[in-house]
Amino acid sequence: MEQEVERYRKPTRILHWVNSGAFIILFFTGLILFIPPLGFLAQDSVTRILHRICAVIIVVGPLIYLLTNWKASWKGLKEAFVWGKDDLEWLKAAPRYYFLCDEEAMPPQDHMNTGQKLWWFMVIVLGVVIVVSGVIMWAFKSTAPAALLQWSVFAHDVAFIAIGAMFFVHVYLSVIHPLMRPLRTGAWSSMARGKVSAEYAKAHHGKWYDRVSKGMKESPSAD
Amino acid sequence: MAEKAILYDATRCTACRGCQVACKQWNENDEIIPDVENGVQAVNRGSYENPPDLSPQTWLKIEFREVERSGKVAWLFNRRACMHCTDASCVKVCPTGALYHHELGFVAYNKDLCSGCGYCADFCPFNVPRSDRNLWTGVAKMDKCTFCTTPGLDRIAQGWEPACVKTCPTDALIYGDRDELVAVGRERVSALKAKGYSNAYLYGDTELGGLHVMYVLDDSPEVYGLPVAPQVPAAAIAWKDVIQPIGWGVGGLAILGLGINYLIAREAKLTRELPGKKEE
16 A cells, blocks of 8 residues: 655765755855854854865765766756756646645646756756855965956855755755645655655656656666 | 045155064064075065065065166155055955954954955955965965054054054155045145156045055056056955845745745645645
């Protein structure tokens, strides 16, 4: 009865949680610089060292994953960049779904729904912006032209604001939104245990579930 | 309170570098002597100028320039240190409040608060702030001229003039109310013009909202290696005045929006669940 489908493999889940930990520390050690009265926390470079340690983790983690899971990585990366008609339909139906809990109009979704894809897309693109501008500020502080350093700070900040705001949305829609309660269904369990009930998969990721249940030959866990 | 300033008259400067020494002595900034024993080899750079650049220990230095003027060599001297801008980019971008405006107008510095981010150095139009930076950890502490207002070494609070001014033997450096010094500077510039120095210029009168170190020059600023019409970098304005307020707006709206969504969706879910329990 309690049939379950694997949604995220162990390496993917480890990567997710290591990165979330690093992200949260990076987020708050960066946010301090937005709030001058909290400047004393950054005194003597303490938070900057923490920021750098987590920066290394958040860059090296995905690189290791990429090298050891290149097939899943490739598949996962493609997911963020392939968009279709159903995505448009999803965006149209999303407000009714998230505000009124009305699922009728939701089009069938693949392994990731449009909202998840949007977040994933932003993580990739803004992640690159943040990493590149961060590397410039870290390693080329005394060699790069001043204008490059100045606009790196700017780019780092823009990406921080966008990804920071979306981070709240991500956490909210994953574990706080009324539709995501109780926790043992859906989003939380897919990332905590890696599995979701077949029922959930059918209802929320119809296209993906069809594929997975038909040909179990195909790796059930895209990533 | 009337703003104070330093007026540097390049035409009176003999480049004795007493100001460099007084600055180091008062602010307790030792310099290592370039010596093999100290791990530094003295280098002949073909100039009396020394040391080669500003550093965390050198907040002030006199630059030497040889330029050609109507077939003759002119030996020009220029004072290099923090300009204490009114529109100071460093104060704008300093995220911890370590750099701030003194009530008398200068850019004062609370070194304890410095996080070592180095934004002040990245954005300074005069390339003045310096720090020794560890490449790997990024640990750094910035240093620059504080207009002799460093806590514990505060000459200004004592009613004294800055150490560099005090020691200057030719009165190339004078200290006083900014308004008065502007008047003195303009007078000297017109005197220079009357003598035939047609490019004579009072640098710092209007630059960046008015500098608190002004320069009487007998030639145009670029001849003295000073930036013509220095500006607060566009990136500083785009970042601090545009993006950061937007950031607060976006963050606030996101949290507010999610809160509202929660209240509405919870209602909707409860209503839906009333007839037959359909859990999602």
